[in-house]
Amino acid sequence: MTDARAPGGARGAVAFLTPIGGASVPSPRSLAWFPAVGAGIGAALGGAWWGLSKFWPAAVVAAVVVGLDLVVTGMLHVDALVDAADGLLPHLARERRLAVMREPAVGAFGIAAGGIVLIARWAALFATRPSVLLLVALWTASRTAMAVAATAVPYARADGEGLATAFLGSRRPGWAASALGVPVAVVAAVFAHRGSPAAGPVALLCGAVAAFCVVRLAVRRVGGFTGDVLGASGVALETVGLLVAAGRW
Numbered sequence: 001m002t003d004a005r006a007p008g009g010a011r012g013a014v015a016f017l018t019p020i021g022g023a024s025v026p027s028p029r030s031l032a033w034f035p036a037v038g039a040g041i042g043a044a045l046g047g048a049w050w051g052l053s054k055f056w057p058a059a060v061v062a063a064v065v066v067g068l069d070l071v072v073t074g075m076l077h078v079d080a081l082v083d084a085a086d087g088l089l090p091h092l093a094r095e096r097r098l099a100v101m102r103e104p105a106v107g108a109f110g111i112a113a114g115g116i117v118l119i120a121r122w123a124a125l126f127a128t129r130p131s132v133l134l135l136v137a138l139w140t141a142s143r144t145a146m147a148v149a150a151t152a153v154p155y156a157r158a159d160g161e162g163l164a165t166a167f168l169g170s171r172r173p174g175w176a177a178s179a180l181g182v183p184v185a186v187v188a189a190v191f192a193h194r195g196s197p198a199a200g201p202v203a204l205l206c207g208a209v210a211a212f213c214v215v216r217l218a219v220r221r222v223g224g225f226t227g228d229v230l231g232a233s234g235v236a237l238e239t240v241g242l243l244v245a246a247g248r249w
Contacts, residue, residue, distance in 0.1 A: 031151065031177050034181070045139070077231040081228075142207070145212075146230040147181070149225050154219075155224050211237040
């Protein structure tokens with residue numbers, strides 16, 4: 001059950017999605033602010049990407065931006081990706097999958113997924129011309145996808161435990177997040193790529209499909225979402241979007 005004293009609104013979203021403000025359990029109302037926090041993180045990372053490219057080689061800048069993202073998010077979403085991979089990808093019974101995602105140990109599937117994703121993000125940033133709007137679009141969309149999944153998909157843990165239980169109880173914040181996040185992400189994506197107007201929207205669409213596939217896999221294998229599934233879907237959206245944007249447009 002959500003603590004009545006849990007921070008709501010923007011403060012709760014910032015405290016949950018970043019290390020700023022210290023650890024806290026947010027309320028369902030915080031979901032409506034996920035896109036705004038995502039846009040802020042994307043703008044900060046995009047600004048660093050653009051600014052540092054004036055002084056350092058692209059390979060170094062890409063590595064710094066990947067590292068900054070880990071710092072700004074407190075590694076929350078990458079940790080979720082690793083746990084989700086360990087739970088969803090092997091051949092396991094449903095209850096065992098949920099137990100594995102709760103365990104602190106990291107398995108081979110998690111190591112492989114985390115390593116591939118970090119390398120892919122670095123390579124995509126290295127190969128793409130710096131664009132603040134591209135990261136705003138993808139990071140806004142990833143947090144929007146998390147908020148919508150948390151309100152549109154059943155919760156997987158029958159015991160009612162887990163950090164994501166803080167978001168249960170209302171569907172309205174998730175749809176509010178969609179109303180805010182989707183237009184912002186689409187507009188930013190349209191102007192994100194100077195070489196081709198289609199690159200940003202296609203990257204955004206492919207990323208959204210990737211996030212949907214992660215959530216769909218979780219529904220089939222554990223019956224719904226967990227906090228790890230939400231984080232993994234967001235990372236998938238960002239990574240696939242970056243890879244598509246890095247194509248030869």
